[in-house]
Amino acid sequence: MLFKRIVTMISRLNPSNPIEIRPIMKFSNLFVPTLKETPKDAEVVSHQLMIRAGLIRKSAAGIYSYLPLGLRVIQKFEAIVREEMNKAGAQEVLLPMVVPGKLWKKSARWDQYGRELLRFTDRKNQDFCLGPTHEEVITELIGSHITSYKQLPINVYQIQTKFRDEIRPRFGVMRSREFVMKDAYSFHETPEDLDLTYEAMHKAYVRIFERCQLRFKVVNADSGSIGGSESAEFMVTADTGEDEILETDSGYAANVEAAETVAIPDPEMEVGQPEAINTPGTKTIDALATFLNKSPETLVKTLIYITDDQEPIMILLRGDHTLNEPKLKNVLNGKGVRPAKEAEIVDICGVTPGFLGPLKTQKPCQVLVDHSVPLNGDLTVGANELDTHIVHVQLSRDCGLTERYDLRNAVPGDESPQGGTYKSTRGIEVGHIFKLGDKYSLAMDKTFLNANGKTAPFIMGCYGIGIGRTVAASIEQCHDEKGIVWPTELAPFHVDVIVAKPKDPEHTAIGDQLYKALLDSQWDTILDDRSDISVGVKFKDAELIGFPVQCVIGKITSETGEVELIKRDTGDRVSVKPDQVLSTINSWLIT
RNA sequence: CGGGGUGUGGCGCAGUUGGUAGCGCACCAGUUUUGGGAACUGGGGGCCGGAAGUUCGAGUCUUCUCACCCCGACCA
Numbered sequence: 001m002l003f004k005r006i007v008t009m010i011s012r013l014n015p016s017n018p019i020e021i022r023p024i025m026k027f028s029n030l031f032v033p034t035l036k037e038t039p040k041d042a043e044v045v046s047h048q049l050m051i052r053a054g055l056i057r058k059s060a061a062g063i064y065s066y067l068p069l070g071l072r073v074i075q076k077f078e079a080i081v082r083e084e085m086n087k088a089g090a091q092e093v094l095l096p097m098v099v100p101g102k103l104w105k106k107s108a109r110w111d112q113y114g115r116e117l118l119r120f121t122d123r124k125n126q127d128f129c130l131g132p133t134h135e136e137v138i139t140e141l142i143g144s145h146i147t148s149y150k151q152l153p154i155n156v157y158q159i160q161t162k163f164r165d166e167i168r169p170r171f172g173v174m175r176s177r178e179f180v181m182k183d184a185y186s187f188h189e190t191p192e193d194l195d196l197t198y199e200a201m202h203k204a205y206v207r208i209f210e211r212c213q214l215r216f217k218v219v220n221a222d223s224g225s226i227g228g229s230e231s232a233e234f235m236v237t238a239d240t241g242e243d244e245i246l247e248t249d250s251g252y253a254a255n256v257e258a259a260e261t262v263a264i265p266d267p268e269m270e271v272g273q274p275e276a277i278n279t280p281g282t283k284t285i286d287a288l289a290t291f292l293n294k295s296p297e298t299l300v301k302t303l304i305y306i307t308d309d310q311e312p313i314m315i316l317l318r319g320d321h322t323l324n325e326p327k328l329k330n331v332l333n334g335k336g337v338r339p340a341k342e343a344e345i346v347d348i349c350g351v352t353p354g355f356l357g358p359l360k361t362q363k364p365c366q367v368l369v370d371h372s373v374p375l376n377g378d379l380t381v382g383a384n385e386l387d388t389h390i391v392h393v394q395l396s397r398d399c400g401l402t403e404r405y406d407l408r409n410a411v412p413g414d415e416s417p418q419g420g421t422y423k424s425t426r427g428i429e430v431g432h433i434f435k436l437g438d439k440y441s442l443a444m445d446k447t448f449l450n451a452n453g454k455t456a457p458f459i460m461g462c463y464g465i466g467i468g469r470t471v472a473a474s475i476e477q478c479h480d481e482k483g484i485v486w487p488t489e490l491a492p493f494h495v496d497v498i499v500a501k502p503k504d505p506e507h508t509a510i511g512d513q514l515y516k517a518l519l520d521s522q523w524d525t526i527l528d529d530r531s532d533i534s535v536g537v538k539f540k541d542a543e544l545i546g547f548p549v550q551c552v553i554g555k556i557t558s559e560t561g562e563v564e565l566i567k568r569d570t571g572d573r574v575s576v577k578p579d580q581v582l583s584t585i586n587s588w589l590i591t
Numbered sequence: 592c593g594g595g596g597u598g599u600g601g602c603g604c605a606g607u608u609g610g611u612a613g614c615g616c617a618c619c620a621g622u623u624u625u626g627g628g629a630a631c632u633g634g635g636g637g638c639c640g641g642a643a644g645u646u647c648g649a650g651u652c653u654u655c656u657c658a659c660c661c662c663g664a665c666c667a
């Protein structure tokens with residue numbers, strides 16, 4: 001070791017003695033720690049295969065190192081993203097990862113964002129955070145330098161490592177705390193101009209994911225904590241996906257969070273007088289339904305939430321429905337909410353959960369009713385008294401309620417306002433585009449002068465793609481029992497030249513020749529020149545890692561002088577003369 | 592943050608009523624192998640997650656901690 005280092009030093013000093021270069025495109029030099037066994041802490045296939053194929057290694061929960069092969073895949077995808085973003089008129093920047101706290105205080109998100117924002121102080125005791133997203137930084141930057149409508153629109157993006165201190169990181173690189181993301185931000189004079197860029201980004205995203213040969217859906221979405229009006233998510237379809245998508249035959253699709261429901265009719269009707277009845281131990285809707293021999297949809301479910309400013313909110317849903325928190329938040333004009341704790345519920349209603357209702361609460365409380373619950377209907381609600389419910393309640397008459405809202409989660413089989421009925425599929429969210437409007441430019445007080453010489457806030461859009469996540473989604477969608485099956489554009493190398501008998505100088509020579517010829521072509525090529533292992537290992541590794549093409553110099557070469565080409569996705573095998581290798585690969589990989 | 596689980600060589604695991612740590616893979620050396628994760632021989636490697644306690648003696652029992660994983664609320 002030491003000797004080698006000295007030799008290297010001497011060779012550096014003496015130009016006539018060239019430094020020995022070890023190309024990393026040779027397996028014998030490449031750091032690819034493949035694993036025969038599946039690591040026990042990897043749950044989903046993409047995570048298992050990324051570790052087994054030597055793409056990534058875990059450093060801490062939700063924090064990973066990318067190894068040479070994994071990095072190459074990431075870089076391939078980044079290159080596609082760059083190309084399409086640039087083509088769509090965006091320009092690349094690199095914003096700081098460590099963000100001054102004062103920027104986040106300016107937008108008020110320092111207090112809103114919660115513990116996902118990793119905060120710390122420097123030696124001068126100044127607040128900082130690790131950027132989980134960069135609206136503040138970019139608004140400050142662009143807003144400080146763009147002062148006229150003549151300089152608009154502008155669309156900037158970066159590809160950068162973000163950090164979100166997730167409550168529960170999981171699924172490897174798919175939901176990690178540290179992750180690489182492409183985020184773009186556009187600035188406009190008018191909402192109409194934003195529409196143009198939003199559409200351009202939409203088209204660019206479609207092209208990006210199509211180039212990766214992903215099966216995906218564009219879906220209506222809730223804009224979440226980032227804020228803003230319209231937003232769409234790009235979902236790679238996969239049964240293991242974390243998101244539920246509801247779609248109709250007419251082609252409309254939405255994230256469950258955003259899927260709207262239809263109000264059920266609420267005709268005027270006569271209802272008898274309210275009557276308290278004894279319902280011992282019926283703490284759940286199911287128990288109550290069984291006890292009263294009624295179906296859950298005729299019962300009312302009462303939930304208590306607390307807003308960010310500590311106001312209690314009572315939500316009334318049909319017994320068989322569940323609350324959609326983003327919808328509640330939207331009804332409250334974006335105010336944050338959380339479920340009330342038991343002690344708070346007792347404080348507000350005077351009873352523990354199970355017997356809650358809108359009548360006779362201990363404390364006044366805003367009541368919101370889902371539009372599946374008829375205000376004029378004959379309903380059963382909790383009495384705010386232990387083991388008691390009230391029947392024959394008419395919300396319009398007994399509680400003076402007049403408004404209904406869309407508050408519940410849609411479920412498969414529901415009618416969609418867009419026509420047709422919903423059915424459910426699952427997906428992995430790999431991209432998200434938003435119309436932000438003036439939310440951040442107002443918060444950060446960033447304006448420009450418009451054509452009329454008037455001050456106006458920037459109208460903004462923002463557009464994200466999860467880089468690591470997309471790579472994982474691709475594996476999730478394209479693998480078999482042997483390993484990964486890369487689409488051509490993402491493969492770390494396109495061709496794996498396997499020399500089955502490295503001891504045979506003739507074979508080694510053919511391998512070297514093919515390797516060099518392929519290096520001069522458009523195909524990224526790696527040479528499996530390892531001499532100390534059996535062929536079987538080389539085949540297994542090639543399949544595990546998922547190179548689109550294996551080029552084997554071995555038994556067949558000795559017999560006929562031909563080399564064997566194996567296509568990973570179909571398993572097709574052909575034997576060709578060495579001078580036909582390139583044309584065969586071209587015919588296989590160029591679509 | 593609630594519920595469940597796991598921590599023992601690089602990886603996957605075993606370890607009995609407490610008696611001083613073992614297996615497979617991987618690794619190193621040598622010989623023989625070479626079209627499907629080779630065979631034989633010989634080796635190297637472990638404060639048994641950490642701390643405290645019980646005991647003559649703790650991987651094993653007790654308490655406390657930490658880390659990681661899985662199921663639910665956040666998000667690219």
